[in-house]
Amino acid sequence: SEHEKEIVQADKPKIIAHRGANDRFIEHTLTAYKIATEDGVNYLEIDLRMTKDGELVAMHDETIDRTTNGQGKVSDYTLKELKKFNTISTYNNKTISEEIPTLREILDSFSDTENFYIETRLVNGHVAMEKQVLELLQEYDLLHNNRVILQSFSMKSLEKISSIYPNIPLTLLFRKGEFDVDQAASTNYPIVGIESKDVTREVVKQLHKRGKEVHVYFTNRKSQKKEQKRMLEFGVDGYFTDYILYTKELVGDM
Ligand code: G3P
Ligand code: CA
Numbered sequence: 001s002e003h004e005k006e007i008v009q010a011d012k013p014k015i016i017a018h019r020g021a022n023d024r025f026i027e028h029t030l031t032a033y034k035i036a037t038e039d040g041v042n043y044l045e046i047d048l049r050m051t052k053d054g055e056l057v058a059m060h061d062e063t064i065d066r067t068t069n070g071q072g073k074v075s076d077y078t079l080k081e082l083k084k085f086n087t088i089s090t091y092n093n094k095t096i097s098e099e100i101p102t103l104r105e106i107l108d109s110f111s112d113t114e115n116f117y118i119e120t121r122l123v124n125g126h127v128a129m130e131k132q133v134l135e136l137l138q139e140y141d142l143l144h145n146n147r148v149i150l151q152s153f154s155m156k157s158l159e160k161i162s163s164i165y166p167n168i169p170l171t172l173l174f175r176k177g178e179f180d181v182d183q184a185a186s187t188n189y190p191i192v193g194i195e196s197k198d199v200t201r202e203v204v205k206q207l208h209k210r211g212k213e214v215h216v217y218f219t220n221r222k223s224q225k226k227e228q229k230r231m232l233e234f235g236v237d238g239y240f241t242d243y244i245l246y247t248k249e250l251v252g253d254m
Contacts, residue, residue, distance in 0.1 A: 011187035013251050014042040016117050018217065019060060023243050024068055028058040029098045030109055035091070037110060039244045043117035043149065044110065047132070048075040048103060050123045051082055056103040056132060068100065075154075083135035103136060110139045117149045117240075119173075120157045130160040143168060151193055158189060174198070176219055185210040193240075195219055196227040204234040213237035220252065 020032025021039060033044050047060040052075055064070045064077075070085030079102065086097045103118075110116075120129055133150070134143070142148045143165065151171035152158050158170050172187055174180070176195035181203060184192045191213040194203070199216055207214050215238030216231060218224040225246055228239060232250060241247040 010187050013216070013236055015244060015247055015251070016043045016045050016215065016238055016240045017041040017244055018045045018240040018242050019047065020044065021244055025091050025096075026087045028060060028067065028101070029087050029089070030105070031089070031091060031096055031098060032118070033106060033110060033114075036244060037114055039248065041114075041244055042238075043115045044106075045117045045119070045240055046103065047107060047119045048121065048129060050077065050129050051077055051079045053078040054127060054128075054132075055079040056107060056136075057082065057100050058103065059100060064100070078239065085127050103133070107140045107142070111142060115147050115149075116142065117151060117171075120150060120152045120161070122154050122157060127156055127160045130157060131164060134161065137168075149191065151191075155187075162188075171215060173252075179203070181206050184212060191215055191237075193217060196224070196231065199231050199234065201234050204231075204236055206249065208235070215240065218242065 017036035019027035020131040021035035022032055024035055024223045025032040036044055046058050048056050049059040050056060057074060059074055063073050064085055069089050069236050083099050088097050111203060118133065120133060123129060137148055146169055149171055150161055151173055153173040153175060158172060161170060169188045171190060171191035171193045172184060172189040173193035176197060179194050179198040184207060192207055193215045196216050196218050204214050214236045215241035216236050218227060220241060224242060228247060228250055239247050
């Protein structure tokens with residue numbers, strides 16, 4: 001029946017495009033996200049940083065050194081200054097140079113069709129970006145139907161989000177080696193994000209028993225495919241995958 005079909009689909013692990021399709025294009029660019037949408041994923045994962053003048057851009061590292069032709073901290077540049085730098089990557093034998101995208105630009109491009117899994121963090125130790133993120137999501141009408149999951153390693157950040165908007169699904173992330181099942185279970189956050197080396201059958205079982213979803217991320221690219229295979233039968237609920245096509249095949253096409 002229709003209802004049974006829904007339940008089967010809900011049970012499928014979520015495919016989360018970690019930083020976009022970063023195995024085929026430089027991470028956190030509109031092109032990397034576009035490729036992921038063409039693959040077909042449940043969520044686009046976005047890391048956020050704040051510029052000197054308070055704008056939100058997609059960037060994992062504190063500095064722009066690794067992914068662009070510039071150098072220095074995101075927080076030391078205004079958005080206008082940052083926009084002068086470029087990422088450079090090739091796709092289909094074509095070299096493509098792009099600006100660092102703002103969160104707004106990503107939503108402009110993809111919010112009609114895609115869901116987002118956005119990571120917030122403290123800015124110089126302070127809660128700073130949460131209100132703006134929620135306002136943007138509200139503006140793009142994304143605060144419903146699990147269109148967006150917010151994630152953070154910072155409890156302060158998650159607490160701030162809950163205090164403004166209690167109804168959005170939240171993921172508490174644990175650093176590799178720091179996962180604690182009791183701490184995870186004692187919070188109100190419905191999803192726990194764990195590095196793959198900390199994931200055992202027992203961990204997943206315990207968290208499921210306590211009503212939590214388990215989403216797994218990977219810090220080692222080399223072992224990632226093997227790791228995904230290892231935990232498939234544990235019934236984890238989401239993969240922050242760097243290899244979208246591999247993971248889709250592993251879990252069975254959507
Ligand atoms: O957000 C899940 C995963 O991305 C956490 O690690 O360092 O890639 O943001 P990182
Ligand atoms: Ca992240």
